[in-house]
Amino acid sequence: MIRLVIGLGCLGAAFAVGYAFDNWNVPLAWVLGPLVATAALSMSGVQTPTSEPTRRFGQLVIGIGLGLNMSAALVLGALPLVPLMLAAAFAAVMVTSFFSVFLAVAGRIDRLTAYLAMMPGGLSEMANIGARAGARAEPIAIGQAIRLALVVLLLPPAILALGITGEFLLLDAARALPLPHVLALFPVGLCGVWAMRKLGAANPWLLGGLIATGLIASFDLVSGQLPAWLFNTGQFLLGIATGARFRRDILGRLPRLALLMSLCILVIGVVLFGAGWLVSLLSGLDLATAALATSAGGVAEMALTAKFLQLNVALILAFHVLRAFLVNGFAIQLYNVLSRIRYFDGVGWVAAALLGGRHRG
Numbered sequence: 059m060i061r062l063v064i065g066l067g068c069l070g071a072a073f074a075v076g077y078a079f080d081n082w083n084v085p086l087a088w089v090l091g092p093l094v095a096t097a098a099l100s101m102s103g104v105q106t107p108t109s110e111p112t113r114r115f116g117q118l119v120i121g122i123g124l125g126l127n128m129s130a131a132l133v134l135g136a137l138p139l140v141p142l143m144l145a146a147a148f149a150a151v152m153v154t155s156f157f158s159v160f161l162a163v164a165g166r167i168d169r170l171t172a173y174l175a176m177m178p179g180g181l182s183e184m185a186n187i188g189a190r191a192g193a194r195a196e197p198i199a200i201g202q203a204i205r206l207a208l209v210v211l212l213l214p215p216a217i218l219a220l221g222i223t224g225e226f227l228l229l230d231a232a233r234a235l236p237l238p239h240v241l242a243l244f245p246v247g248l249c250g251v252w253a254m255r256k257l258g259a260a261n262p263w264l265l266g267g268l269i270a271t272g273l274i275a276s277f278d279l280v281s282g283q284l285p286a287w288l289f290n291t292g293q294f295l296l297g298i299a300t301g302a303r304f305r306r307d308i309l310g311r312l313p314r315l316a317l318l319m320s321l322c323i324l325v326i327g328v329v330l331f332g333a334g335w336l337v338s339l340l341s342g343l344d345l346a347t348a349a350l351a352t353s354a355g356g357v358a359e360m361a362l363t364a365k366f367l368q369l370n371v372a373l374i375l376a377f378h379v380l381r382a383f384l385v386n387g388f389a390i391q392l393y394n395v396l397s398r399i400r401y402f403d404g405v406g407w408v409a410a411a412l413l414g415g416r417h418r419g
Contacts, residue, residue, distance in 0.1 A: 061105070064104065064105065064107075065106075065107035068095075068096065068099055068104060068106050068107055069107060069298075071095045071099065072091065072092035072095040072096050072294070072297070072298055072301075073092070073294070074095070075091040075092065075094055075095040076088045076090075076091030076092050076095075076290075076294060076297070077091070078091065079091035085214035085215060085218065085363070085366055085367075086210060086214060086293070086359075086362055086363060086366055088290040088293035088294050088297065089210060089293045089294075089296055089297040089300075089359065089362060090210060090211060090297065091297065092293075092294050092295075092297030092298045092301060093207060093210070093297040093298070093300050093301040094301065095301065096108075096297065096298045096300075096301025096302050096304075097207070097300075097301035097302075097304040098301075099301075100301060100302055100303075100304050100305055100306065101304050101305075101306050101309060102306065103306050106298070106301070106302045107298070107302075108298055108299050108302040112295050112298075112299070113295060113296070113299040114263040115292075115295060116291070116292045116293070116294070116295025116296045116299065117261065117263035117264040117267070117292070117296065117358060118244070118247050118248075118251065118263045118264070118266075118267045118292075119267070119284070119288060119289065119291060119292030119295075120264060120267070120268075120289070120292040120293065120296060120358050120361075120362065121247060121250075121263065121264040121265065121266065121267025121268035121269075121271065121358075122243050122244070122246075122247045122267040122268070122271045122284065123283070123284040123288075123289040123292065124268050124271075124272075124361050124362075124365065124371060124375070125247075125267060125268040125269065125270065125271025125272035125273075125275060126235075126271055126272075126275050126280065126282065126283055126284065127272075127275070127365070127371050127372070128268075128271070128272030128273075128275050128276050128371075128372055129275065129276050129372075130276040130277070132276075132370065132371075132372035132373070133272075133276060133372055133376075135372075135373070136372055136373045136376040139341060139373070139376070140376075140380070142337060142340065142341055143351075143376060143377050143380045143381075144380065144384075146333065146337055146351065146352050146377060146381070147377075147380055147381035147384050147385070148384075149330075149333050149352070150178055150330060150333070150352065150354070150381060150385075151177070151384070151385065151392055153326060153329050153330060153333070154173075154176045154177050154178060154326055154354070155173060155176075155177075155392075155393075155396055155401065155402070155405075156405055157176060157322045157325060157326050157329075158172040158173040158175070158176040158177075158322070159172070159402055159405040159406050159409050160322065160405075160409045160412075160413065161175070161176060161318055161319060161322045162406070162409075163406065163409040163410055163413050164318050164409075164413050165197075165314070165315045165318045165319075167194065167197055167315065168193065168194070169402050169406070170188070170191060170192070170193045170393060171188065171193040171194045171197050171198060172197075173389075173393055173402075174187060174188045174191075174193055174198045174201075174389065175197050175198045175200070175201025175202065175319060176201055176205070176319075176322060176323070176326065177385055177389055178205070178354045178355075178356075178381065178385060179202075179382060179385040179386045179389060180202075180261055180356070180382065180386050181199075181202045181203065181206060181300070181303070181356065183261075183386045184198050184202050184386075184389070185198045185199045185202065187386075187389055187390060191390055196308050196311075196312065197312060197315055197319075199303060199308070200308060200309065200312060200315070200316055200319065201319045201323075203300065203303040203304060204316065204319050204320055204323060205319075205323045205354055206300060206355065206356050206359060207300065207301075207304075208320065208323050208324065208327070209323075209327060209353055209354050209355035209356075209359065209360075210355060210359045210363070212324075212327070213327070213349075213350070213353055213355065213363065214363050214366065214367065217346050217349065217350070217367060218367075222344070222345045222346040222349075233282050233283070234282060234283055234284070234285045234286070235280070235282040235283065235284065235285070239280065239282070240284060240285065240288065243271060243280070246270050246271060246274060247266060247267035247270050247271055248266070249266075249270055250265070250266030250267055250268070250269050250270025250271070250273075251263055251266030251267065251270075252266070253266060253269075253270070254266040254269070258387075259383070261357060261358070261382065264357060264358050265357070265379065268361075268375070272372075293362065296358060296359075323354065326354055327353070327354055330352050330353055330354055331349050331352075331353070333352045334348040334349035334350070334351065334352040334353070335348065335349070337351065337352055343373075344369075346367060346369055347364075347369045347370055347373065347374060350363060350364055350367070350369060350374050351373065351374045351377035351378070352377065355378075356378070356382075357375065357378045357379060357382055360374055360375075360378050361374060361375050361378070
């Protein structure tokens with residue numbers, strides 16, 4: 059009974075902060091509000107309510123909602139940029155690999171753990187990969203949670219402050235789909251989830267819903283948007299799931315490492331923003347779209363940010379889905395290649411000289 063009361067209280071606090079953020083026009087209010095509230099409660103020692111089924115449902119709702127914005131023209135328009143997407147993905151890997159060495163030296167952790175903690179992959183996928191490869195799962199989980207939270211908290215306000223938001227027209231003004239149509243989308247989305255799981259894709263609940271819904275939307279078989287309350291519910295569940303990862307028992311054991319990770323992620327964010335500027339010059343994309351496409355955020359969060367900032371959701375999704383496929387699917391192989399060419403050793407020597415530490419392999 060006490061656990062139920064605490065759980066309801068946490069949900070109420072998350073809803074209240076999300077509602078307040080929404081009224082204050084905070085970017086991604088229904089992600090950030092629950093994330094901030096849940097993280098604060100979790101770090102104060104409260105056992106916050108979260109479960110895998112609710113997280114998956116939230117991802118499915120977001121995937122379906124984003125998929126409704128897809129069209130054949132948008133998808134075909136992204137195809138000529140695939141080489142640039144690959145280059146951006148490898149650039150992100152090299153940048154995060156570089157700064158992960160500095161984290162390893164300053165934080166006194168092994169290089170594989172630091173590498174996976176900084177890598178822009180899936181929140182849970184990197185920890186699972188690390189556990190199988192013999193890395194430390196806790197620092198990886200902390201690094202991934204901090205990366206995601208910082209990017210979502212800082213990037214949208216930064217783009218707004220710089221005045222570089224896009225003017226890409228989405229379907230926000232489109233009518234909300236009637237309930238029977240909404241209910242019919244869920245079996246479609248679940249078929250997509252099944253297909254993505256068969257293919258071994260990371261984050262199948264988001265990608266499955268997105269790709270399956272986007273497919274029927276691109277053939278004009280459905281037109282409209284999810285009801286706002288339902289789409290906000292998906293964001294709410296995503297925010298809670300992210301915030302709950304900031305557990306006091308873990309952060310209390312590794313406070314210095316968490317601070318160092320935050321600093322590294324901020325530097326990586328600035329460098330990748332510069333990469334976005336370069337992509338903008340090479341491709342003719344507006345800076346806001348290019349910056350979001352090359353950012354260190356996750357697929358769902360950056361797609362939601364693109365929607366909020368009126369950017370090309372399909373194009374930004376393509377950048378992030380391709381990078382997520384490479385990172386989540388080949389993180390260890392990429393690490394082994396970089397180790398064989400002594401990339402980490404070279405950067406480690408520089409980091410040790412600058413920081414006065416000793417790199418641990």
